[in-house]
Amino acid sequence: MTTNRRQFLKTSAGLTLGVFLPLQADAAGTLHTPNAWVHIADDNTITLLSARSEMGQGVYTAMPMLIAEELGVDIRKIKVEIAPVAPVYTNALLGGQLTGGSTSVREGWDKLRIAGAQARTMLVSAAAARWKLDAAQLRAADGKVTGPGGRSATYGELAADAAKLPVPEKVTLKEPKDFKIIGKRTKRLDTAHKVNGTAEYGIDVKLPGMVYASLEQCPVIGGKVASFDGAKAKAMPGVIDVVQIRDGVAVVADSYWRAKKAREALAVQWDEGAGARIDNAAMRDGIRKAADATIPIKKTGDAAGVLKSASKKLQAEYWSPLLAHATMEPQNFTADYRNGKCTVIGPAQFQQGTQGNVAAALGIKPEDVTVKTTFLGGGFGRRLEYDFAVQAAEISKAVGKPVKLLWTREDDTTHDFYRPMALHRMAGALDASGKPVALTLQLTSQSVTQRAFGLPKGTLDPFMAEASVVPYAIPNMTQELIEHDSGLRVGYWRSVSHALNAFANESFIDEMAAAAGKDPYQFRLSLLGEQPRFAKVLKLAAEKSGWGKPLPKGHHRGIALMEGYDTYMAQVAEISVDKDNAIKVHHVWVAADLGQMVNPDTVEAQIQSSIAFGLSSTLGAEITLDKGRVQQTNFHDYPVLRMNEMPKIDITLVPSGEKPGGIGEPATALIGPAVANALFAATGKRVRQLPLSADHIKSA
Template identity: 65%
Template sequence: MTHTASSSRRSFLKSTALSSGGLMLGVSLPLLQGGAQAAGTVHTPNAWVHIADDNTITLMAARSEMGQGVYTSMSMLIAEELNVDLAQVKVTSAPPAAVYVNALLGAQITGGSTSVRDGWEKLRVAGAQVREMLVAAAAAQWGVDAGQLKAHKAMVTGPGGKKASYGQLAEAASKLPVPAKPQLKDPKDFVLIGQRAKRLDTPAKVNGTAEFGIDVKLPGMVYAALAQCPVIGGTVKSFDASQAKRMPGVIDVVQIPDGVAVVADSWWRARKARDTISIQWDEGAVAALSDGSIIAGLREAAKSGKVIEITKPQGDLAAAFKTAAKVVEAEYVQPLQAHAPLEPMNFTAHVQGDQVLLIGPTQFQQGAQGAVAAALGVKPEAITLKTTYLGGGFGRRLELDFIVQAAQISKAVNKPVKLVWTREDDFAHDYYRPAAVNQLKAGLDASGKPVALHFKVASQSVTQRAFGLPKDTLDPFMAEASVAGYNIANAQHDLVIHDTGLRAGYWRAVSHNMNAFANESFIDELALAAGQDPYRYRLALLEGKPRFAKVLQLAAEKAGWDQPVAKGRARGIALMEGYDTYMAQVAEVSVDAQGEVRVHRVTVAVDPGHMVNPDTVEAQIQSSIVFGMGAALKHQITLDKGRVQEANYNTFAPVRMYEAPKVDIVLVKSTEKPGGIGEPATAVIGPAIANAVARLTGKRVRRLPITADALKQA
């Protein structure tokens, strides 16, 4: 059942208009900065690897680096097959091009914990192709059989002491046919893959040379601050910018579809002038929304909306409920969430006639190129896009609004423009994680075993808005983790799509968050109803599911599940498969006199398949746990008359360092295909905490976040 939903997700993505037809080689691409190829110093055996005459090897990274370590892991895949040290590989961001499409997502997108999964074979093949082409070039030059040669440490060596660097051979190699099926290394021979490696981007981030979008500077560049309607989707009726135009440094005030922008010689001057503009807004339909009305609408949709099957019903659900010894029902609610990346939205654009330069942080290169082309009426190929480092993404930088805005402002003033949003702009104009209502019903037999399960989720489809998914079509990104790994003979899983009227976006771990919270909270409630231990209750339902069972057992053992816990504390457990990664977590919590939950320790057992860099795997788990803790214990976006009430980190407080728990991680060594690791832990920590709090207090909080007030009302 778990794999049915996964298959439908892949099938949907393959059918989208953005789908790509596999690995393309030998294409003509914009090259490295400075036009090195034209100077004859850089050679391109394929679209991923560039080798310069000075023996410098460069990876064209088609995935955005937003802290998840892809520049390092992707370089390791290339370096492994090239037989070079990781330190010999440099990285530059790839331009928009069909060859760089993420096959798992159907577009040049960084998201869905897919970077390593997509690149696992693709990049190893690219490295092996180049290795074989270099060896073939050397064999041709030396008149020897290629089987007598060895490629190692960026050198090809042969009989009689013959040797040449990769750089010396690169020009000849780039002219050879690209081998379609190069010989890949046997995993037992891996030197780099699977070993802990220091990140390649750390030195630049420490010494300040790493360029984030907010660091970009161009000759003659000016700065823009944009006033947008306090209600998302609102439009300008009229405005008075007379005072702003008189302020120091102000160059122009221009109206674009999303609002009114002030352009000045510094961003602070632009921001100060922006705040003096008097604007009359048409607030639109969203002005009638509140967070309460959104949840009420979802509940009504769950009751009367069109039901879409997530999977084919299994067994005879109605009959199983009739004969059940006990029936348990529960509803779980998740609120809206903001992405809140540390680096605010920004982008730099320079529009010169029908030529456009875009520089900044994006997770969606092709989308940025296409959206700006449509907005400005130019051809996509007239747009050059350079991706900087991202100061956080979490799905927010899949959106294109701020990029289009920068281009529109640049066109209006005929200058290179850097648009920077304030933190308050970010909170007020996000594409929020949709709210959700999950309703579950189970029938238990006399022994307490679940014999019937009905799962229903009502939420909003991001994919309908972002990619034109037809109405009443299963959105696979709403169904993730809806079908848990447990063996339940009679089951039905349904989905109801309800448009709340507020724009929604993909948020780290997407629908795993709402569905895992519901499933893993509910299975704990069933264990309680059955009078059984929640860990052993789960384990008994995992026969024939070895990867699920192993991580569950490892997490419980490492956490000391059967050992006494410190006074005033309790443990909770949760389990999920997401992104082809199997994970269990045990959270150890306490609740203080004010009702505030404190997470002291989180134990994680994870089977992510074949790991490229275990150090990154651990870092991503730690990051995801802290990120998910914020949503579980603190964060929500509330609306009053369409206006977001959370304006900055003081009202949307992140998890502080002193609040971060000790995280113990058990990595399962596996030869399975790589799973994704940047997101799943985000979804598992919420139910693990909720289950621990319920065990400690006897109060079940079914609506996140688990605040002191929520506990009082439970």
């Protein structure tokens, strides 16, 4: 703390729970009180400090809804500001101040409702003291406290008195039956700003005296500058400087275009390092031959023993490729280094990591780095990294000016932290009646958590084990993994290992159903007697899609089921395949049980978004390497789903009083196996590697 509570109250005209807002020039620091989320000013303005970044997923609406419900105010009366870096804003589900893992609502569900209820309780107590009445006689709603005899005071009028009261440790939260905001379809608060252009993304940031930088990086990730000649670049119009930083050579100019054009005139000699030996064939061979120790995930019964003696058994291998994040807003950050302190502004998912790593790169203390987060033009896990923020800070220090660093689309595609390549070895056994009696899964892939957070080798990475254990009543099952480092830097990608494991599991369950001569929907349903939430979404998806009923000629269905992020989901995909083995996805049905929903409108939008994102990787996206160089450079060879490729999507949301589940990611993981299973129904070919491209279909 750099201020005491009395000083705080003198400089803040209102009620702030837990956080000390810089309302005056001499006001700074954090008060470590029970929560740090709500500020009520004397003009009756209510501000939520959101600890989660807004990257299209709707937290700038969902989070205020949780506060507004308990405060009893119209959500449109609440403004949202991004929180500064502080320990109080740590995401308890992930262990850092970061946005990811479909945790925003799950982690904020109790925390933010309690924050709203604490503020409401303190306001009522302040009014009771002012009017010398029992608090039970008063009511807080519509931004004011009212009492008998026509007494009334706005929250703003009571805020200063309320701020002097102790923050209550225990408060009464509303029962779900009394919700007026939570669970209701609500228009997003940020839509108008994004439509009228007032929303600030990282790429929009402007500072006085700011210059622009374009960075030439080694074509092999991890390579370093051996030498360079920047004379031609420095002589070009508008160029201010050419500087070397750890990741490459930056051209700084008075406009981005001039910086980019001058960058093309650089002559750089690279030390490509060990990464130059990496290519796809070598990576696949290394994964297949990996001799790293096997790490158990879960074991039930004796799957190995049953497989040895089974009369009918199946084996298969499934491959998932490297993938880029392909955010629509290329990576960028603005930095202003001066006098031993640095401000960095841009699209961050991991504010804490950004602050710490910028500080380390500049040789200053973390508290001397201020991180300001803008809207994100897509995150998907890419902006959990901070390479581009560090680069901007290093360039700013080198040139002594505020600098906006902008990556090209080509930079972005060729210098990502890629979703790792993965191999699944699957085996299963059926009894004489076609009932599954054994199932094994072995995943060999790279651990992102080892790379990103130093997880000790040989330790189970939980972010590799997601959706590895199926819900089906199979008495003998073993799930295990091998953490094998392929040498390429990897990162968390939307739905992380759910997508890898669901593709293998749900495709192989379909294989077992086919071997048993049974309908894939009925086969799954027969194994869910003890899993009512799974069974319900499976039934709903099948019923809504008309499973078993005739389809137009050439159309076929596939089904898939998964739990991820505490959300239970089933999908049915209807596809056709043309003579050139190109897949057209016509219709997708989704049934989801994600517990208590905050904003059903956002839930539906997130499911639609996830399916679009997942279809891109299912149908065509793939990263390949040759001599350490990523071969794809832009959307022409790393395709993302186009408008005319988007299927019709029907969504059924299951009403539920269970704890909230996450929804930003699970649908991404499930669309792949649903389409793969439909492809088998259409062609009789089991394609066991993604993407489901014409070449892979032809060679299956």
